[in-house]
Amino acid sequence: MDTTAERLGDGPLWLDVHGFPGPKKPGDGPRRDPVGNFPTGPEIGAVLPDIVAQNHDGEMLDVHAHRAGKPAAVVFFRSAVW
Amino acid sequence: MQLQSAHQELLDLGFELYAISYDEPDALADFAAAHGITYPLLSDPDSEVIRAFGILNTLIPPDDHPWFGIPFPGTYLIDADGVITDKFFDANLAIRFGPEQLLALARGEEALFEELEPVDAVQVDVWIEGRDMPPGIQRDVVARFRVPDGQHLYDDPVPEGLVAATIEIESAHGLIVFDEIRPSTHPLELGDGTSLSVYDGDVVIRRPVTQNGQAGERIDGTRMVMIRGTVRWQACDDDQCGLPQRQAFELTVPAGRIVIPDTGPAAGKAVPMNGDKHLERMRTRRGV
Numbered sequence: 001m002d003t004t005a006e007r008l009g010d011g012p013l014w015l016d017v018h019g020f021p022g023p024k025k026p027g028d029g030p031r032r033d034p035v036g037n038f039p040t041g042p043e044i045g046a047v048l049p050d051i052v053a054q055n056h057d058g059e060m061l062d063v064h065a066h067r068a069g070k071p072a073a074v075v076f077f078r079s080a081v082w
Numbered sequence: 083m084q085l086q087s088a089h090q091e092l093l094d095l096g097f098e099l100y101a102i103s104y105d106e107p108d109a110l111a112d113f114a115a116a117h118g119i120t121y122p123l124l125s126d127p128d129s130e131v132i133r134a135f136g137i138l139n140t141l142i143p144p145d146d147h148p149w150f151g152i153p154f155p156g157t158y159l160i161d162a163d164g165v166i167t168d169k170f171f172d173a174n175l176a177i178r179f180g181p182e183q184l185l186a187l188a189r190g191e192e193a194l195f196e197e198l199e200p201v202d203a204v205q206v207d208v209w210i211e212g213r214d215m216p217p218g219i220q221r222d223v224v225a226r227f228r229v230p231d232g233q234h235l236y237d238d239p240v241p242e243g244l245v246a247a248t249i250e251i252e253s254a255h256g257l258i259v260f261d262e263i264r265p266s267t268h269p270l271e272l273g274d275g276t277s278l279s280v281y282d283g284d285v286v287i288r289r290p291v292t293q294n295g296q297a298g299e300r301i302d303g304t305r306m307v308m309i310r311g312t313v314r315w316q317a318c319d320d321d322q323c324g325l326p327q328r329q330a331f332e333l334t335v336p337a338g339r340i341v342i343p344d345t346g347p348a349a350g351k352a353v354p355m356n357g358d359k360h361l362e363r364m365r366t367r368r369g370v
Contacts, residue, residue, distance in 0.1 A: 044168065048164050057111065058108075071167075075101040077103050078153070
């Protein structure tokens with residue numbers, strides 16, 4: 001990971017190599033960015049693995065069953081909290 | 083969340099949309115209520131799905147709470163059979179693709195040519211997709227080339243003397259420019275054993291851009307990002323080539339804002355969603 005960092009002015013934010021500010025220093029906490037090749041999961045052409053998880057209403061949802069034969073976009077994101 | 087703006091259009095195109103993270107269901111419920119999310123947010127608090135996909139961020143040590151358990155963020159697009167047709171990942175975790183690329187794939191670029199009259203010479207229109215340009219969110223600079231029947235444009239690499247169809251964007255403070263997204267080409271055999279990569283007829287080239295929060299300038303109280311560049315192309319038919327062409331463009335778009343957490347430095351300024359409570363539980367839920 002690239003831990004190059006500088007302060008944004010005199011404030012509490014740190015800039016990464018692309019100049020993105022954040023409260024954590026690059027290389028710390030969730031700002032551990034990969035450098036070079038990193039895993040991106042199943043490849044294009046593969047069937048998307050099963051995803052069965054609770055939805056935000058607390059009910060179990062099976063993506064392949066729920067989409068009922070429709071195409072879909074599936075987004076993995078870091079957090080809705082921080 | 084950026085995806086919300088695209089949800090209805092994705093539904094209209096026959097696509098479902100899901101987003102998954104290591105957050106608890108009630109944290110996702112607070113987020114959905116605060117930001118009007120209408121698609122399922124899925125909860126993977128033990129990162130089981132994330133691990134099954136092989137995208138756990140292993141640069142984070144297992145005892146680094148609450149951060150351990152997040153994925154390398156990314157998006158998969160699947161067809162009706164569940165087969166992955168495209169995926170989007172970026173090494174800088176602050177960069178997220180915008181919904182425009184998803185919509186373009188779901189819709190098909192040919193939709194950008196509907197109800198347009200045939201042209202006698204190549205006509206190029208350049209615009210930016212996305213109503214704003216918040217930090218880290220990719221938007222697409224789009225160049226639509228309307229090409230007369232019987233003519234074609236070129237993809238790189240081209241031999242000396244020919245000009246490929248490209249979008250060049252001037253570097254500017256805070257502006258981040260990505261590689262072009264180009265459609266597939268057809269080989270054009272030259273008869274001497276060499277072949278060129280050509281676009282048959284109309285073509286759309288996209289160039290994603292984002293900014294790091296420091297691009298642009300304030301105009302009448304609104305931060306605006308300027309994107310300046312040049313589109314180049316050269317059209318040929320089977321017998322002869324026209325002259326190389328160039329067309330400058332200047333796009334101005336409001337910087338906009340991203341959804342920010344209501345915990346940490348932005349506490350009190352963000353839409354409330356019980357962030358402190360959820361973050362505290364994420365720190366302690368693994369028995370520390």
